[in-house]
Amino acid sequence: MIREKLIDKRIGDNKQFRWRSREVSRTEGLSDAVFGFAITLLVVSLEVPRTYSELMQTMRGFGAFAISFTLLFMVWYNQYKFFRRYGLQDNLTIVLNGVLLFVVLFYVYPLKFVFSLLVNLFTGGGGAFTLPNGEVGHMVESNAQIARLMLIFGAGYVAVFGVFVLLYGHAYRKRAELDLNELEVFDTRVDVQESALNVAIGTISMAIAAVGGANFGGVAGFIYMLCPVVLPIHGTIMGRRRRRLEDAFDFKAQVMADSHE
Numbered sequence: 001m002i003r004e005k006l007i008d009k010r011i012g013d014n015k016q017f018r019w020r021s022r023e024v025s026r027t028e029g030l031s032d033a034v035f036g037f038a039i040t041l042l043v044v045s046l047e048v049p050r051t052y053s054e055l056m057q058t059m060r061g062f063g064a065f066a067i068s069f070t071l072l073f074m075v076w077y078n079q080y081k082f083f084r085r086y087g088l089q090d091n092l093t094i095v096l097n098g099v100l101l102f103v104v105l106f107y108v109y110p111l112k113f114v115f116s117l118l119v120n121l122f123t124g125g126g127g128a129f130t131l132p133n134g135e136v137g138h139m140v141e142s143n144a145q146i147a148r149l150m151l152i153f154g155a156g157y158v159a160v161f162g163v164f165v166l167l168y169g170h171a172y173r174k175r176a177e178l179d180l181n182e183l184e185v186f187d188t189r190v191d192v193q194e195s196a197l198n199v200a201i202g203t204i205s206m207a208i209a210a211v212g213g214a215n216f217g218g219v220a221g222f223i224y225m226l227c228p229v230v231l232p233i234h235g236t237i238m239g240r241r242r243r244r245l246e247d248a249f250d251f252k253a254q255v256m257a258d259s260h261e
Contacts, residue, residue: 016187017085019085019087020084020085020087021083021086022084027094030101031097034105035104038104039069041112042065042068042072043065060123060125063123064112064115064119067118068112072108075160079097079100082167082168082171085184086171086174088170088174088178092170093167093170096163096166096170097163097167099159099163100167103160104160107153107156110152110153111153111156114149116139117139117140117149118221143215143218144214145217146218147209147213147214147220149217150206150209150220151206151210154202154205154206154209154220155206157198157202158199158203161195161196161198162195165196168191169192171188183242183246186245190242193238194231198227201224201226201227204226205220205221205224206220208220
């Protein structure tokens with residue numbers, strides 16, 4: 001299993017957050033199967049192209065597949081790190097993980113559709129596609145459909161990161177039981193904040209699409225461009241605070257070590 005190999009190689013272990021789980025639970029095994037199935041649903045084509053034209057048609061879907069695959073992998077990797085760091089297997093964790101898997105499966109096709117449309121537009125396709133009978137169709141037929149599409153996409157986006165807010169928040173509440181040190185508590189709060197920022201961006205996009213309707217469907221989509229701006233800024237600020245906390249933490253550790261000598 002991929003997860004077991006990653007654990008053996010300690011992939012994702014930054015040596016600063018102690019792992020509390022090194023075994024793959026049944027919950028994680030189910031999660032791997034669901035994510036694997038979701039990626040299968042993303043595959044550009046299940047059939048081998050029979051002609052050059054079919055091959056080119058299949059290759060046009062590579063961009064959307066690559067983006068969707070990357071996003072799914074990021075969700076999976078965040079879930080992988082959560083279980084490695086906290087090792088929680090209580091009822092709430094299992095329920096929240098189940099909700100995450102449900103959302104991932106339900107939104108596979110909307111995810112692929114949105115990025116297929118995006119790649120098509122940016123490559124000059126104008127949102128058009130060719131039907132098997134040679135007729136030309138359009139992926140979306142009006143701005144109103146774009147607005148509704150952003151509402152659907154936003155709902156899935158908010159749901160995924162909303163689950164991570166609840167998962168990391170749950171781990172934070174159990175910080176004493178998990179024996180989290182100061183740095184681990186800080187990192188847990190940062191993970192809650194990052195997920196909450198993603199929820200906020202998705203919520204803003206949905207609000208614009210809902211209130212603005214057809215006139216602001218495109219604007220609702222561009223709101224997600226805040227992610228590569230807001231998240232790095234947040235990461236930089238939290239990184240500076242963490243370095244100061246590390247210095248204080250190392251100082252305390254050194255004092256305690258000296259006192260025992």
